[in-house]
Amino acid sequence: MRSIPRRPEATRLGVAILGVALATVACEADVAAPLGPRREVPPTQGGVLRSAFFTDVRSLDAATAFDTASAVIEGLIYDQLVTYDRHGKLSPQLAESIEVSPDGLRYTFTLRRGVLFHDGAPLGADDVKRSVERTLHPDTPCPVPSYYERIVGWGEYHEGRAPELTGVRVESEHVVSFQLAQPDATFLHVMALPIMAPVCESAGRTWTREFSRRACGAGPYRLVRFEHGDAVEVERHDGYWQSGKPYVDRIVWYLAMQPFTQRFKFERGDLDYIRELGEADSLLYRRSAAWQGLGEWEQPLSTFGVFMNAELRPFDNRHVRRAVAFALDRDQLAQVRPGHVAPTGRMTPDAIAPEAVRDVGQRHDLDRALEEMRLAGLAWDPATRTGGWPEEIEYLAILDSFGQQAGELLQQQLARIGLRVRIQLVGFPTYLARTGRRRTVPMGSVGWNADYPEPSTFFEPILTSRAIQDEESQNASFFSNAELDALLARARVTTDEAERGRLYRRAEEIVRDEAPWAVAYSYRYFELWQPYLHGYRPHPVLQQDVRFAWLDRGARPARAGLFPWRRRSGRTTLALATVLP
Amino acid sequence: MERRALRRFQRNRGAVVGLVIVAGLLAFAAIGPLLAGHDPNTSDFAAARDGLGGPGGPSRAHPLGLDPLFRDLASRLAHGARVSLLVGLVATAVSVSVGAVVGMVSGWAADGRAGFVDSALMRLVDVGLSFPYLLLVMAIGTALGDVTIVTILLVLGLTSWFGTARIVRSKTLQVRSLDFVVASRALGQPSWAVLLRHVLPNVAGPLIVIASASVAQMIIAESVLAYLQVGLPPPTATWGRMLQEGQRYYTVAPRLAVAPGLCIFLGVLGFNLLGEGVRDALDPKET
Numbered sequence: 001m002r003s004i005p006r007r008p009e010a011t012r013l014g015v016a017i018l019g020v021a022l023a024t025v026a027c028e029a030d031v032a033a034p035l036g037p038r039r040e041v042p043p044t045q046g047g048v049l050r051s052a053f054f055t056d057v058r059s060l061d062a063a064t065a066f067d068t069a070s071a072v073i074e075g076l077i078y079d080q081l082v083t084y085d086r087h088g089k090l091s092p093q094l095a096e097s098i099e100v101s102p103d104g105l106r107y108t109f110t111l112r113r114g115v116l117f118h119d120g121a122p123l124g125a126d127d128v129k130r131s132v133e134r135t136l137h138p139d140t141p142c143p144v145p146s147y148y149e150r151i152v153g154w155g156e157y158h159e160g161r162a163p164e165l166t167g168v169r170v171e172s173e174h175v176v177s178f179q180l181a182q183p184d185a186t187f188l189h190v191m192a193l194p195i196m197a198p199v200c201e202s203a204g205r206t207w208t209r210e211f212s213r214r215a216c217g218a219g220p221y222r223l224v225r226f227e228h229g230d231a232v233e234v235e236r237h238d239g240y241w242q243s244g245k246p247y248v249d250r251i252v253w254y255l256a257m258q259p260f261t262q263r264f265k266f267e268r269g270d271l272d273y274i275r276e277l278g279e280a281d282s283l284l285y286r287r288s289a290a291w292q293g294l295g296e297w298e299q300p301l302s303t304f305g306v307f308m309n310a311e312l313r314p315f316d317n318r319h320v321r322r323a324v325a326f327a328l329d330r331d332q333l334a335q336v337r338p339g340h341v342a343p344t345g346r347m348t349p350d351a352i353a354p355e356a357v358r359d360v361g362q363r364h365d366l367d368r369a370l371e372e373m374r375l376a377g378l379a380w381d382p383a384t385r386t387g388g389w390p391e392e393i394e395y396l397a398i399l400d401s402f403g404q405q406a407g408e409l410l411q412q413q414l415a416r417i418g419l420r421v422r423i424q425l426v427g428f429p430t431y432l433a434r435t436g437r438r439r440t441v442p443m444g445s446v447g448w449n450a451d452y453p454e455p456s457t458f459f460e461p462i463l464t465s466r467a468i469q470d471e472e473s474q475n476a477s478f479f480s481n482a483e484l485d486a487l488l489a490r491a492r493v494t495t496d497e498a499e500r501g502r503l504y505r506r507a508e509e510i511v512r513d514e515a516p517w518a519v520a521y522s523y524r525y526f527e528l529w530q531p532y533l534h535g536y537r538p539h540p541v542l543q544q545d546v547r548f549a550w551l552d553r554g555a556r557p558a559r560a561g562l563f564p565w566r567r568r569s570g571r572t573t574l575a576l577a578t579v580l581p
Numbered sequence: 582m583e584r585r586a587l588r589r590f591q592r593n594r595g596a597v598v599g600l601v602i603v604a605g606l607l608a609f610a611a612i613g614p615l616l617a618g619h620d621p622n623t624s625d626f627a628a629a630r631d632g633l634g635g636p637g638g639p640s641r642a643h644p645l646g647l648d649p650l651f652r653d654l655a656s657r658l659a660h661g662a663r664v665s666l667l668v669g670l671v672a673t674a675v676s677v678s679v680g681a682v683v684g685m686v687s688g689w690a691a692d693g694r695a696g697f698v699d700s701a702l703m704r705l706v707d708v709g710l711s712f713p714y715l716l717l718v719m720a721i722g723t724a725l726g727d728v729t730i731v732t733i734l735l736v737l738g739l740t741s742w743f744g745t746a747r748i749v750r751s752k753t754l755q756v757r758s759l760d761f762v763v764a765s766r767a768l769g770q771p772s773w774a775v776l777l778r779h780v781l782p783n784v785a786g787p788l789i790v791i792a793s794a795s796v797a798q799m800i801i802a803e804s805v806l807a808y809l810q811v812g813l814p815p816p817t818a819t820w821g822r823m824l825q826e827g828q829r830y831y832t833v834a835p836r837l838a839v840a841p842g843l844c845i846f847l848g849v850l851g852f853n854l855l856g857e858g859v860r861d862a863l864d865p866k867e868t
Contacts, residue, residue, distance in 0.1 A: 423814050
């Protein structure tokens, strides 16, 4: 054990420590300047684009991966028959043209010639049929099979009673048709999902866990490396059907990187694009003149809240669920992350909500919440703090997410109506596994991002009976309501917009009244990129669509250096050097 | 001898500084929550955000300002002190107790008919010491899932006694060959009585030194668990969790990270200085 330093050294050490502490406290808030100049350069090939997620990616198998992080990477690896253009409108992708029969029951896709998979095999109509059947196979844990239930023969095939999906027909080498049993207003939208992406023959005819690590499609990038908790790396597919594209040689997406770390790596030039900025950091960047034009808010197409498992006590009692929905003070949540969090009481985000649903939603009313608890037989007396539910309720939240912070506020709010909540923090893959398992989690944070710009996407995959499975259930509330199921099925086949508006209004009313979720807020990120990254703007539908971005490698500095604060866009008062012994 | 040790301690400036820091932290933990006057887990949304968009800064109602969820920072620091010091002290007691028992038994059994006991225990110690301590603690904490303060205490205490056992064994081997111990055995005293009456008092000095240094380690370990969010669940205020929560506001409200970081630093510094001072006071020949 070393000896105690003598007086002069101890004094210097103490002064140094005190100085660091004071200098840190005195440090003015500021952001580093952008790296390099912003030049107008045409698209050029080359370079490596780097970004990061704070969650891990669970899978890259097109048939099963259905979370936001996976979807971003899948957008690089897979192309679909249809996609969304820069204006958010459906447009052909692998399909050269799409014909819809007058009765809306038959969709014929004529495929582009010369499309190659990553393994070099040409894309044909039989590959489309094979891939669709793989996704909808009874052994595939597809999260949203009901999206495709109107395809003729779906029931027989999905239940294992037929060897093929008869409604998908190979008309010729490059023509494939989908026959529907009923019109479906959302059919082209669900065909734009990565779930319907053609995959290489190496994926096999049935799902296996291994394919995720060697995902293979016809997208602009091919998978090179996928290490859980570390990174996903893709490289340009030289046989991509769009000549000259993509531009970037490789894209590296680091996984499980905290937003705090992402910010500093972005400033050092180790990341080129960032989305998961903390609210304080995003405010600083938004206020900085140097960063004007290099950042933009994304379109908020998500809804978040608290799910309550309708099969587990006490949430099998609708009055308790309603009590939670009334007790939730959404405005307080919004105050924690101003600008990012907007309170809402309905499922459909503003960007895609029809006019008919805009005045429907849950609201905060503490008196009503207490009344609902009384109706549930669990009356709570705030004065004496007696009554309520006698046991602690587990609340599952993703580690280091806003759901965790919301949970801590929810604890306070629910304590006022006699519900005691215990927060359990887990990583994202564990969260998906546990919330999808029947009779496991009574309550937790939940969120849903629009699969496509349509209200149905906020009901069908997460609140219908069809979405319930014993494992991998997307319906974390295990909520089953026959009226909701029926009117959503009607809305899918109705092309009359006014009638669809009325149906979705009724759907919102059911969610409001039955409260499988306490709907709380929508969340948007402020996206930021370095000046040498071109060709990127937040897409109205597709998250983090960097497929055809390019880099101005001449303007990109080699490295920002160890001390990026020396390039501060404003004055710095960091006085570290003056107190070092 | 005790008076000489006390005088040596008083003359050691570092030891006195350590004692002052430790006493200050204990007082902070004891009466800080009462003085702060706010529930550490209740948000005050009446307080405004600061001009940079961060949580509200210092005010009359909240001397150290608010945390990201609008909770009083001073209250949370004070309650966090209770957690950190409680975990540090009790886990140390567990660790030192287990280590002392194992060390004494092992040292007493060595080279005798029960030598296999010594071998087995020391092999267990070797295995325990070969694990990276914090990784072992994190792995157990993650595996447990549902964590309470009791589980934290036990996990930390039961994974950190190995070094203590080795030191106590070595001391026991020295003491048992001393004349008065040999005499006691010759007079027919049972082993447990000899251990309690003669061996334990002679290993108490090193144990006290180990204990005071160990508290610092436990504070760090608990803070690391909390920082990595495998410790006590939210909203329990702990210095490590507060550090983790405050880091995203480092650029606009560095006090949120600096305050709990400073507390951890003072806790570790205080107990380390105190431990070194006690060691120097009790056995100056080793300095």
